[in-house]
Amino acid sequence: MLSSYRFRRFKDKIAYVLCLLCVIIAIIPLASIIFEVIARGAPQLSLHFLTANGLEGGIGPAIQGTLILIGLTSLIGVPIGIMSGVYLAEFGGNKYASVMRTINDILTEFPSIVVGITAFSIVVVGITGSFSPLAGAAALSFIMIPIVARTTEESLKLVPTSVREAALALGLHHWKTIIRVVLPAAGQGLVTGTLLAIARIAGETAPILLTIMGNTYFFQGFNQPMDALPLRVFLNSRQPSVAVQAQAWGAALVLILIVLTLNVCVRIASRRQFRK
């Protein structure tokens, strides 16, 4: 009797230790990456490194380019994504919507290199005639829209039907109900979804590789090649010069810091939502 109890306790301990081991195994690569990037990237950080152009050994153009890409992509992706999400959540009871929902889910996990090639052949070849921020933003919004649409749909569905009914019973039109009552009620969810999508596109490399090409200098115009942080990491890490490789570590650290900051913002935004 007692021995079987001990045996069960022993099995319980074994299971616990196994789970703990798995967590440690999962964390080791991530922790070592972050450690390595900080160790090699931190010595690079200086005001000069962050603000000078490529010829002077800085990554200013890459930081500027990433910010421009985030802005342009959000300008295209957030309105389209939110409106798609509104359609799926508020008018999504028909078969067209369920087809769209499936396509949207596939797009969320679409190989980003294919997105890059698509934007290359349509925007770079067909419209701007050159590698350009516009082509980069087009490719990245292709990745952003499905994410924003999905999170918008999910957060709108969390708004109780009774709230919609209250507005409709007051004699408000459906569109006014959505804009003035339902969307504000889902506000925190929309912010969270948008920030997550920005964090995702800020780190994408494959689509911008084929669309903005990289540049040693600061922003040259909407139809000229531009730099961005992930691209700078990729290009510099392939160079033989140790000094140039070191810049790649610095750029990687800056990129990680940006994505990390966005994730912290997501945490804060979603925590507010749950407090309500």
Add this chain to the structure above:
Amino acid sequence: MGNSEKIKTEKLNAWFGQKQALRDINLSIRANVVTAIIGPSGCGKSTLIRTLNRMHELVPGAKVSGRVLLDGKNIYDDDVDPVQIRRRVGMVFQKPNPFPTMSIYDNVAAGLKLMDAKKGPALDEVVKKCLQQASLWDEVKDDLKKPGTSLSGGQQQRLCIARALAVNPEVILMDEPCSALDPIATAKIESLIRDLSKEYTVVIVTHNMQQASRVSDYTAFLYLGELIEYGLTKDIFENPKNALTEKYITGEFG
């Protein structure tokens, strides 16, 4: 007794998908009185009042046939905009549902603000008047900027009543407005319903027979989607004509 007819239903049928919820309801609701609709769960009480302001059709798969005459005009005619009907026939729901992102003031003002872009002192007046009518003004007059959801359940329900009054409806439909409230809050809402019937036509759904006998002038008894009996509340409770009504009133089933 001399009150005119406000709403009249003729051969009103309603469905959810294949399931029929109302069968040939012919009911004449009088102006400026309280009409209670009673009956066991699932008998179609809520469906009936939701057909009176065209809220029923918002449920996917819901259907209506027959006529609902509001002041003699069928609200299901093709030339009628349901939005206009809902302004004339307001609604208070089972669970208090203030707009979650709006202040107490904005909740009451919502209909006028979002519809007619009304603002300023005129709007302040309406908000004050409606909160007074809903006997909530004294409790919230210093906290109008606070979120509507910060109030207690009973206060929230009175806020929802004030919100419905603000668009100046002719009829107020109430779908079990006290079922989520405690006895004290319920008593407040009941006396409020009595007051409201002086200016508005009130239709209230309730599963609480005592409540129906306390607040209403007329009572309709519904069973399995059919109107079994309708008349003065006093007659229905003291001298029901139908055996089924009597069984329900005396608590033999329900």
